[in-house]
Amino acid sequence: MQTKNVLPVRITELKELQKGVFSLKVKSHELTENAKCGQFVNVYLDSKKLLLPRPISIADVNGDELRLVFQVVGEGTKAISEMKDGDTIRISTPLGNGYDISSVTKGDKVILFGGGIGVPPLVYLAKTLKRMGADVTCIFGYRDETFLNDELSAMGIDVRVTTDSGRVGYHGNVLEYFIENRLRADYYYACGPRVMLKAVASHLHENGQFVYASMEERMGCGYGACVGCAIDVFDENHDKVRLKVCKDGPVFDSRKVVW
Numbered sequence: 644m645q646t647k648n649v650l651p652v653r654i655t656e657l658k659e660l661q662k663g664v665f666s667l668k669v670k671s672h673e674l675t676e677n678a679k680c681g682q683f684v685n686v687y688l689d690s691k692k693l694l695l696p697r698p699i700s701i702a703d704v705n706g707d708e709l710r711l712v713f714q715v716v717g718e719g720t721k722a723i724s725e726m727k728d729g730d731t732i733r734i735s736t737p738l739g740n741g742y743d744i745s746s747v748t749k750g751d752k753v754i755l756f757g758g759g760i761g762v763p764p765l766v767y768l769a770k771t772l773k774r775m776g777a778d779v780t781c782i783f784g785y786r787d788e789t790f791l792n793d794e795l796s797a798m799g800i801d802v803r804v805t806t807d808s809g810r811v812g813y814h815g816n817v818l819e820y821f822i823e824n825r826l827r828a829d830y831y832y833a834c835g836p837r838v839m840l841k842a843v844a845s846h847l848h849e850n851g852q853f854v855y856a857s858m859e860e861r862m863g864c865g866y867g868a869c870v871g872c873a874i875d876v877f878d879e880n881h882d883k884v885r886l887k888v889c890k891d892g893p894v895f896d897s898r899k900v901v902w
């Protein structure tokens with residue numbers, strides 16, 4: 644059982660990366676010391692109207708610096724986006740299971756599929772895997788405008804971009820790109836809309852492979868109160884059980900998910 648602490652921390656940088664997508668940085672040893680790739684934090688607002696925290700995935704960790712990248716989708720995220728550098732914000736210690744990277748070893752080929760606002764958690768994952776000596780390729784899909792891909796490319800990570808509009812990179816989606824280019828890997832990780840995760844998982848399953856999929860899109864309150872995040876999963880007896888993405892995920896082995 645994870646113990647959650649909520650800490651007041653000062654915003655060191657808050658900026659808009661792309662229309663409606665913001666990057667927020669804070670410094671805190673307690674928030675970063677045990678943070679794992681694929682985990683999320685709950686961000687609390689000091690407003691009576693906005694009592695429920697906003698779950699936001701961890702985009703990156705650099706020493707004591709924690710970076711969150713989020714999209715404005717409602718009042719809560721809008722309020723966070725309107726804060727200023729130097730303001731104090733309350734953030735929980737990292738939550739969720741994160742990506743299982745325990746089997747990846749030096750030289751392993753790893754592919755990361757990201758879709759839209761599912762890209763941010765893959766930044767920390769890509770950097771961590773590269774540091775471990777893995778051969779990392781990111782395939783990031785966007786509607787039209789891209790974000791974070793250039794930052795990773797600048798670090799020497801192989802990033803392929805696809806867009807629905809065709810304005811940047813490959814015209815199509817991440818799975819079409821993967822199939823057309825006959826790519827293969829030893830391990831696959833993904834974060835993005837359910838429809839993308841399902842398509843990637845189905846294709847890999849047909850080829851005897853699987854993907855560690857972060858189902859974070861489903862999260863509401865982030866701490867077990869709203870039940871809006873429940874999904875069907877097969878247990879070890881292949882019986883269907885309902886699990887909460889915020890408590891039991893957000894990352895699941897795609898073979899266990901009832902798609």
Ligand code: FES
Nearest residue numbers: 863864865870889
């Ligand atoms: Fe509310 Fe899981 S997100 S119960």
